Structure formats: C-alpha cells, structure tokens
Amino acid sequence: MVIVKGAATGQDTRSRILAIARDLFAQRGFTGTSIADIARELGTTTAALYYHFPAKADILAALLAEPMVAYGRLIDCLDAGQPGPEVLLDALIDLAADSRELARIIDRDPTAVRIIDQYLPRSSQELNGAIIDALAGPEPGRAAVIRAHAAFAVTKGATLGALESSGDALKPADRAEILAAALRTLRP
Amino acid sequence: MVIVKGAATGQDTRSRILAIARDLFAQRGFTGTSIADIARELGTTTAALYYHFPAKADILAALLAEPMVAYGRLIDCLDAGQPGPEVLLDALIDLAADSRELARIIDRDPTAVRIIDQYLPRSSQELNGAIIDALAGPEPGRAAVIRAHAAFAVTKGATLGALESSGDALKPADRAEILAAALRTLRP
DNA sequence: GTCTATACCCGGATAGAC
DNA sequence: GTCTATCCGGGTATAGAC
Numbered sequence: 001m002v003i004v005k006g007a008a009t010g011q012d013t014r015s016r017i018l019a020i021a022r023d024l025f026a027q028r029g030f031t032g033t034s035i036a037d038i039a040r041e042l043g044t045t046t047a048a049l050y051y052h053f054p055a056k057a058d059i060l061a062a063l064l065a066e067p068m069v070a071y072g073r074l075i076d077c078l079d080a081g082q083p084g085p086e087v088l089l090d091a092l093i094d095l096a097a098d099s100r101e102l103a104r105i106i107d108r109d110p111t112a113v114r115i116i117d118q119y120l121p122r123s124s125q126e127l128n129g130a131i132i133d134a135l136a137g138p139e140p141g142r143a144a145v146i147r148a149h150a151a152f153a154v155t156k157g158a159t160l161g162a163l164e165s166s167g168d169a170l171k172p173a174d175r176a177e178i179l180a181a182a183l184r185t186l187r188p
Numbered sequence: 189m190v191i192v193k194g195a196a197t198g199q200d201t202r203s204r205i206l207a208i209a210r211d212l213f214a215q216r217g218f219t220g221t222s223i224a225d226i227a228r229e230l231g232t233t234t235a236a237l238y239y240h241f242p243a244k245a246d247i248l249a250a251l252l253a254e255p256m257v258a259y260g261r262l263i264d265c266l267d268a269g270q271p272g273p274e275v276l277l278d279a280l281i282d283l284a285a286d287s288r289e290l291a292r293i294i295d296r297d298p299t300a301v302r303i304i305d306q307y308l309p310r311s312s313q314e315l316n317g318a319i320i321d322a323l324a325g326p327e328p329g330r331a332a333v334i335r336a337h338a339a340f341a342v343t344k345g346a347t348l349g350a351l352e353s354s355g356d357a358l359k360p361a362d363r364a365e366i367l368a369a370a371l372r373t374l375r376p
Numbered sequence: 377g378t379c380t381a382t383a384c385c386c387g388g389a390t391a392g393a394c
Numbered sequence: 395g396t397c398t399a400t401c402c403g404g405g406t407a408t409a410g411a412c
Contacts (some may be wrong), residue, residue, distance in 0.1 A: 013395080029298040031219040034387060048396050050389065103328040108296045110217040132349070143365045147292040149349030150342045157341020161320070162334050177331045184372045201377080236378050238407065375412060 014052050017042060021059050026101035030060055030112035034171040057115045064116055067099035075127055078134045085151070088134055089182045092155040100163050101157060128152075131167070135186065147186050154182040202240050205230060210245050215291035218248055218300035245303045252294075252304055255287035261314055266322045276322055276345055277370045284347040285358040291344065316340075322372065336373050342370040 020041045024033040035056055038047045053059050074091050077083055096103050105112050117123045133140075135148035158181060162174040208229045223244055224343045230328050241244045262279050265271055284291050293300050294312065305311045323336035346369060350362040 023224045027298070029219070031217070031297075034388075035389085044395090045396080046388080047390080054389095083361045108298065109219075110215070110296065111220045142362070143407055146346055146350050146355075146362055146365045147369055150346040150366065150373075153341040153345020153349075154338040154373060158334055158338040158347065159340075161337030165333075174330070174334055174391070177334045178338065180376070181335055181373045181408065184376070185338075185342060188368070188372070223407085224405075233379065234406080235380080237409080239377060242407095244406070271385090 013042075013104055017049065017052055017059065022063055022101050024130075025060070025063070025112075025125050026104050028058055029104055029109045055178055058116060060112060061119050064102055064105075064119075067095065068120065070095055070098070070118075071127060072121075073131055075122070076084075082134070082138075083138075083184055084129075085135060086179070086183060088131070089151060089155055089186075092152070093159050093175060093178055096156050096159040097163065097175075100131070100160055103160065104124055107156075147188075151182045151186040153186055154178065158182075195307060201230075205237065205240055205247065206251055208240040208252055210289050211252070211292050213248070213300075217297045218293055218303075219297055245283065248293075248300060248303060252290055253308075254291050255283065255354050256304070258286070259315060260282060260309075263310070263318055266318055268327070270322070270326075273323060273325075273374055274367070274371065275375075276319070277367055278341040280319070280340070281347050281358075281363060281366055281370075284344050285351065285363075288348060288351050291348065295344075335376075340364065341368045342373055346370075 009044055018036065021033070024037055024041065024057060027033075028037075035046045035049055038059075039049050042049070053062070055115045056176075057074055073090075074095065078088075107113070120127075127159065132145065132148045135151055136144045142149070155178065159170065162178065163170060191246070205226065208226055209221070212225055212229065215221075222233045223237055226247075227237050230237070241250070262276075263281065265279075266276075294304070295301070302317075303313055308315075319340060320333065320336045323339055324332045343366065346366045347358065350358060350366065354362065
C-alpha cells in the first residue's frame, strides 16, 4: 500500500532535477549552466544536489542515457543489413523529435560532447559518420556524400524548426513533410 | 619607407591572436577556450594578450565582425525587394563556406551567441527568422515554413560536410550539388 | 609589447552537523 | 535529504616593472 506524503521526496526530487537541468542546458548550454543555477531553480543549495548526483557530468549522462540507447539501436540496425533510406530518415526524425533539447546540447556544446563520448562505446563522431555512410549508399560518389549530409541536416534542422512553433509533439503532417523533403534531397 | 624588422610585431601579433583564437574556438568552443590557452599557443602570457584586446569577448567580436556585416547585407537585401530563393540560398552557402569555423561557434555555443548579440543591432534569432520568412515566401502555409527550415539546414549542414573532406575551399561542383539539393527541398 | 605577480571571483565539489 | 561552511582550482583581468 502506497502512502502519499505531503510534499513529494525521494525519486521525485531526482526527476525534478533532471527536468530543470534539461531546460537550463537547452537554454544556456551545458558549460553555461552552473550547479548553482540548477539548485536555485530547485529551491535548495548546491550541496543538496550532490546527494542525488555525484557530479555535474552525471546529470548530463542521466539525461542522455535514454536517447543514447535509441541512437545505438539505430546504428546496430545499420551494421546488420541495409535499411532503405526512408526507414533511416524516418528514425532520425523521430530521434530528433524525442530528444530535441538533447539534440541541441549534443551538437552545440563541445565540452558536453567530450563528456558524453566518455560514456559511449563509440564516439559521437563515429556514430554520425556511420549514418552519413548509410545514407550515401554503397560506393558513393562525392555528390552522393554531399546529398547524404544534406538529408541528415534536414532531419535535424526541419524537425527542430517544426517543434519550435508546435510545442511538444511533432504533428503527423509535419513529419510527412520533413520526410518528403529529406528524401527529395537524397534522390535527384 | 617600410623597414621589415626581424621578428614581426605590432599589427601582426594581433592577427596571430585572431588566427589562434579562431582555431581554438572552433575546436573547443568559446566558453571551453581560456585566455591562457590562447596565450600558450601564442607563446606569451595572458597579460600580453590584454595589451591587444581589452577582453576575451572582444576577440570573439573581432573575429565575427566581417562575417557579420556580410550577414547584415544579406538581410538588408531581404528587406528591400524579394530575391529569388536561388539567390538567397546561394548567398547562404557562400556565407557558410566563408566563415565555417565561425558558423560553428555561432550556433554551437549559447554563451557566445549572447555575447555577439550585444554587438548587433538585431539579435541572431531575428536574423534567422528573417531568412526563414524569406525562404518560405509570402503567406506561407505550414508546409512551406517547414520546407524553408529544411532548405536552410541544407545550406549549413551540407556545406560544412563538404568542407570537412575538401579542406579549405568549396569546390564549384560541390557548391552546385548543395544548391540543387536545397532547391529540391524547397519546391516539391 | 611583454613580463611577473597578484587580486578577485566563480564554479565544482566535500565535510560534517542536523 | 538538506543545511552551513569551506576548500580548491581555474578563469578573467589589472598593476607596475622592464
């Protein structure tokens, strides 16, 4: 039997920290956000934060854990069997939509990139390279590689742009439009 | 009559500082680069740096001055008369190519963005918004706005991707491929 | 123009009481 | 689980000699 106490504590505080951190990191970047900033928003002191997380980097890691396994699964799909470009682009759009604040953090803050790379088996550079390769197809000419870069850019840029105005979720119509644009980019 | 002294000094040191800063900022981000890092690379102390620049932010500002007027000119063109999308996309590609390291700094480090916004008449957010509006055309539907975001993303993403492998200058063939991809994105 | 030395602050992180 | 108090390091910036 679960008794609900007056003010929520425990696991709940941890989630609040993560939510606050996600916001602030997205706004000011990882480096630009201090532990004190998070604590202030949380309504506690910095010391209290360290009860929940051993270090600032671990907050970032916790935030990225979920999208990272998703990203990893995607890469595994690439290693085994070639998915069509539609499937791949589709997955990339979903990934960008699911973790939009994180996407911003990841490719915006070099310091953050270095930190998350320590938590990953493959560096984020390698991951991006694998995606470009898959989009470019087998034995690609230079033009195909450029088109791959273009399509990749569309999945990120257009998805973030669409979410900017529509708030929380990516509308199906928008998703379709983005996918179509990315495909057009890819195949002349 | 100009006498060339043994070791170059004066104006030259200033340029060296800027070159070093451009490199380091691009690699580690603005926030991630310290004055001491730049001084070390330069072979002097931090104090010497402050003879040439009053503050770290001023180094960034000097670095961005040139591309910023180019960007401003582009926006002015938008205000007066509608250029076709080809012209606009073309200019965006050139801009990305000319200032690739700077482009990285600008949309990667939120702290840097805040700093340069203090030096500009219009915020970089407004500038980007104006470009999206121009690409979307008059009275755009939602789909057109999304396509505009996609095309904008292509000019940046594909240009940076192309330069990654080709070194210093953007090859004409690559430029054409990028422009074609961006246009395809824009018009179904 | 460049140095040595230093002031000053801020960020991350810890100790130990409650 | 949260507090007060504090340490440490590194970062920006300045003073003043050379």
